[in-house]
Amino acid sequence: MTTTTETPESPESPESPEVQPEPRRSWLKEHSELGVCALLLALGVLVLTDALTMDVDITQRGPIGPKTVPLVVGVGLLVIAALLAVDVLRGGHGEAEGGEDVDLSEPADWRTVLLLAGVFLATAVLIDPLGFPIAGALLFWGAAFALGSRRVDRDPLIAAVLSLLTYVVFNNLLGVPLPGGPLMGVL
Amino acid sequence: MDALNSLMDGFGTALSPINLLWAAIGVLLGTAIGVLPGIGPAMAVALLLPVTYGLEPTGAFIMFAGIYYGAMFGGSTTSILLNTPGESAAVVAAMEGNPMAKAGRGAQALAAAAIGHFAGGMVGTILLVALAPKIAELAVDIGAPDYFAIMVLAFIAVTSVLGSSRVRGLASLLIGLTIGLIGLDQMTGQQRLTFGTLELADGVDVVIVAVGLFAIGEALWVAAHLRRTSGEAIPVGRPWLDKGDVKRSWKSWLRGPVIGFPFGAIPAGGAEIPTFLSYVTEKRLSKHKDEFGKGAIEGVAGPESAASASAAGTLVSMLTLGLPTTAVAAVMLAAFQQYGIQPGPLLFEREPELVWGLIASLFVGMVLLLALNLPLAPLWAKLLRIPRPYLYAGILFFAAVGAYAVGGEALDLVILLVIGLIGFGMRRYGLPVLPAVIGVILGPAAEQQLRRALQISDGSFTGLVNTPFSVTVYAVVVLLLAWPLINKLIKRGSSDREDQDQDQDRTVDA
Known part of the structure; x- marks a missing residue:
């Protein structure tokens, strides 16, 4: 009843620790969750540094100024980082999230993720010079390609129609301005 | 009978042609989203947040509520025909619904689910009409300390009731609170975590956080583990029930809301627990216990009714107290903030047209949903054939539209990707996403109420x-x-009662 997407029949509890005697090489892989602790720790230090270096006006009213909550959050992050580290070292595991299109039995496909992130960044760069209709179409086509679609006839057509349609709906019907770019200048 | 008069006015609002259109769009989108894998109602509402920039609030919330209810309806279709629940709320529907479909009774399972959703939604919404104004009246005098207390409750509930690990829930909440800190302090104008950049002084827009965590994070996560073979849906005809089915189901339809509604109103994870409890109850009360696990219609009717009723319960807490109990409610709260409307007891006084229009539209939406789902279920099932690359490319596409629409800044797309990657990491390491979203949405408000309360009491913590x-x-x-x-x-x-407890445990495990 705890994890959301597991099949209801699965008998083992999601928290059941799996400590397996593995060779040393894979120890880090097994405990890669410690990286999360490190990130939380770094975040906590960042928040605390920012809070402590604030110069606050003395004219504030009440005992709580703009520093207080960041200090609490920062300390909280440090404490949680430590607690999580203890949990992981004791054999606790965060359950990777399942889903109907998710196949956790295969190793993660990092190539696709990097490709998608790249396509997304390219869109951020291209959206101002090219305008939304073109940049959006490239985003859809690029993402579909990265995800394994190879229909050279159908993919760009769907991308173009979707992008143009979205542009018209948002820009003209809903009144949310999107940049038209050179294409709209021509039309 | 003040509530009834207000409700009648609400119907006046909801039945105006433009709002009917939004309700129809909402339930259509909601059903589609419920049927489609990988995209849930919270993600859908998050992706649609940009419409709040162009649409008036009543229409937007009518559409969002339609999506919420519609997703409940649609989710069960996937569960029954494909054995892969579209939403976490529909997990239980697969347990009896799929065996029914395999045994050639898919049409009956779909009908029992659709009517169950209708009954649960109706009863739940009637309870909403009866209870919400009363709660709002009771809570109308609440001030800063009370608001702060409610938000603390939301933080604690979302981290310790949901999910399997409190530490991971708290870690997620703190990540959200940290993101919420970025920008100018609302009371003194002090820069926090902006690192001197102008772009961060306005803070990270909650739309970007919600879209990043729910949509980008999910799409990247699925992309990393995309299942290359997808199951085939069991072909099914038009849903119908014969007399025997109705006789077995009607009590379950009415029992569902009793379990679902209260669980929706408290922060206990939305529809997941009540659907399960309803399933266990139906199994215990059924005269056909031997059929459970092999396709008992009561096991579809009861839980589905509970699921829709819980959605109504969720709206009670959100509208009267501003307390989000599910991910969808959290994103809807973000939409309220976009409009500068504070949900809470005063909402019923200040925005009667919005609130009652929204509630009336739920009844309208329910009728639309029954009409859409009962005869058209086989058609909806065809949506399952959409190629996965298009589905997830589309999610990324609309996420980009939403983030860009916030301020027309290309930099927002980069921030969106960064938050999406955080969401990816959270899914990988089992950090629940909801506490982070609640932290971003409620964090700044909670800080403000805390400081206001302490100012009123002149610094005394008894305040x-x-x-x-x-x-x-x-x-x-x-x-x-x-x-x-x-x-x-x-x-x-x-x-001494252990034997009995063990007996109960066995029932729960089954």
């Missing part, structure tokens, strides 16, 4: 607990925090 309301809420918080301990004590104390 946080000087109302009966806040004391009550803190008592609930303490109870939640101590629950695992209490639970252990109860179990130890009742060792």
Whole structure:
């Protein structure tokens, strides 16, 4: 009843620790969750540094100024980082999230993720010079390609129609301005 | 009968052609989203947040509520025909619904589910009409300390009730609170975590956080683990029920809301727990216990009714107290903030047209949904054939539209990707996403209420607990925090009843 997407029949509890005697090489892989602790720790230090270096006006009213909550959050992050580290070292595991299109039995496909992130960044760069209709179409086509679609006839057509349609709906019907770019200048 | 008059006015609002159109769009989108894998109602509402820039609030919320209810309807279709629940709320529907479909009774399973959703939604919404104004009236005097207490309750509930690990829930909440800190302090104008950049001074827009965590994070996560073979849906005809089916189901339809509604109103994870409890109840009460696991219609009818009723319960807490109990409610709260509307007891006084129009539209939406789902279920099932690359490319596409629409800044797309990657990492390491979203949405508001309360009391911390309301809420918080301990004590104390407990456990495991 705890994890959301597991099949209801699965008998083992999601928290059941799996400590397996593995060779040393894979120890880090097994405990890669410690990286999360490190990130939380770094975040906590960042928040605390920012809070402590604030110069606050003395004219504030009440005992709580703009520093207080960041200090609490920062300390909280440090404490949680430590607690999580203890949990992981004791054999606790965060359950990777399942889903109907998710196949956790295969190793993660990092190539696709990097490709998608790249396509997304390219869109951020291209959206101002090219305008939304073109940049959006490239985003859809690029993402579909990265995800394994190879229909050279159908993919760009769907991308173009979707992008143009979205542009018209948002820009003209809903009144949310999107940049038209050179294409709209021509039309 | 003030509520009834207001409701009638609400119908006036909801039945205007433009709002009917939004309700229809909402339930259509909602059903599609419920059927489609990988995209849930919270993600859908998050992706649609940009419409709040162009649409008036009543229409937007009517559409969002339609999506919420519609997703409940649609989710069961996937569960029954494909054995892959579209939403976490529909997990239980697969347990009896799929065996029914395999045995050639898919049409009956779909009908039992659709009518169950209709019954649960109707009863739930009637309870909403009856209870919400009363709660709002009781809570109308609440001030800063009370609001702060409610938000503390939301933080604690979302981290300790949901998910399997409290530490991971708290980690997620703190990540959200940190993102919420970025920008100018609302009371003094002090820059926090902006690192001197102008772009971060406005803070990270909540739309970007919600879209990043729910949509980008999910799409990247699925992309990394995309299942290359997808199951085939069981072909099915038009849903119908014969007399025997109705005779077995009608009590379950009416029992569902009794379980679903209260669970929706408290922060206990939305429809997941009540659907399961309803399933267990139906199994215990059924005269056909031997059929459970092989396709018992009561096991579809009851839980589905509970699921829709829980959606109505969720709206009670959100509208009257501003307390989001599910991910969808959290994103809807973000939409309220976009409009500068504070949900809470005063909402019923200040925005009667919006609230009652929204509630009336739920009834309208329910009728539309029944009409859409009962005859058209086989058609909806065809949506399952959409190629996965298009589905997830589309999610990324609309996420980009949403983030860009916030301020027309290309930099927002980069921030969106960064938050999406955080969401990816959270999914990888089992950090629940909801606490982070609640932290971003409620964090800044909670800080403000805290400081306001302490200003009123001139710095005395008794100012946080000087109302009966806040004391009550803190008592609930303490109870939640101590629950695992209490639970252990109860179990130890009742060792003489162990046999009975074990018996119950066995039922739950089944």
